Amino acid sequence: MEKKDYKKLVDKYKAKETRIQNAIIAFLTGGLVGALAEFLIQVYSYFLDISTSDASVFMIVTLIFVASLFTALGFFDKWVNFARCGLIIPITGFAHSMMSAGMEYKREGLIYGIGSNIFKLAGSVILYGVVSAWFFGTIRYLLFGGV
Amino acid sequence: MTYLYSFLFCGAVCLIGQVILDNTKLTAGHITSLFVVIGAFLDTFSIYDKIIKYVGGGALVPITSFGHSLIHGALAKANEFGIIGLVMGMFDLTAAGITSAIVFTFILTLIFKPKD
Numbered sequence: 001m002e003k004k005d006y007k008k009l010v011d012k013y014k015a016k017e018t019r020i021q022n023a024i025i026a027f028l029t030g031g032l033v034g035a036l037a038e039f040l041i042q043v044y045s046y047f048l049d050i051s052t053s054d055a056s057v058f059m060i061v062t063l064i065f066v067a068s069l070f071t072a073l074g075f076f077d078k079w080v081n082f083a084r085c086g087l088i089i090p091i092t093g094f095a096h097s098m099m100s101a102g103m104e105y106k107r108e109g110l111i112y113g114i115g116s117n118i119f120k121l122a123g124s125v126i127l128y129g130v131v132s133a134w135f136f137g138t139i140r141y142l143l144f145g146g147v
Numbered sequence: 148m149t150y151l152y153s154f155l156f157c158g159a160v161c162l163i164g165q166v167i168l169d170n171t172k173l174t175a176g177h178i179t180s181l182f183v184v185i186g187a188f189l190d191t192f193s194i195y196d197k198i199i200k201y202v203g204g205g206a207l208v209p210i211t212s213f214g215h216s217l218i219h220g221a222l223a224k225a226n227e228f229g230i231i232g233l234v235m236g237m238f239d240l241t242a243a244g245i246t247s248a249i250v251f252t253f254i255l256t257l258i259f260k261p262k263d
Contacts, residue, residue: 019170035205064247
């Protein structure tokens with residue numbers, strides 16, 4: 001076997017292995033965020049004596065605050081690079097994308113920097129979320145009659 | 148038990164996202180947008196509600212629940228005001244998330260200096 005072919009073969013398996021590793025890391029970190037969310041809901045509903053649905057709103061605000069703060073402090077980028085989808089898919093990714101866009105365009109000023117670029121990455125989530133929710137909502141309302 | 152379900156569900160959603168990210172040309176932006184649409188779609192048949200009932204907090208953190216909350220608020224208002232209610236109630240349930248993200252981001256961006 002030629003040296004070049006062998007290298008190709010090794011690279012192929014190597015890439016596969018890192019893919020599996022990435023998937024496992026994403027599964028574990030994502031799972032931890034999910035378990036943490038459940039834990040926060042339990043804590044809030046127990047100590048503040050509120051319903052589970054109210055506690056889940058508190059939980060989401062907490063996670064967003066933590067993700068924004070960690071991004072501002074600078075080390076959340078490394079975490080996201082490590083965990084990839086494990087932190088991008090949960091709501092932390094939404095906060096991280098807004099915060100990193102804000103930091104990146106800060107030097108261009110308050111209006112044309114932060115103001116117009118803060119939704120640069122998160123905007124697509126809101127756009128497609130709203131359009132699809134409106135579309136599916138209309139279908140459901142017309143076919144099944146609301147909730 | 149809810150902790151285990153939360154771990155497994157949220158982990159599984161992230162796993163699917165990571166597999167798509169690694170094996171196709173789609174970027175993280177594509178995947179999050181796709182997952183929001185999937186979340187809204189699943190709620191058309193009330194599937195996501197059932198998942199939340201069983202899984203708890205783990206189903207509320209992935210971005211799919213964002214789409215679910217959007218359509219849920221819209222339908223709740225639609226029950227009251229008819230088809231125009233869909234546009235009135237769209238952000239009802241996600242208001243806390245979006246508002247807090249905007250406010251925290253703005254304040255923290257002003258305070259902290261970007262590295263590099």
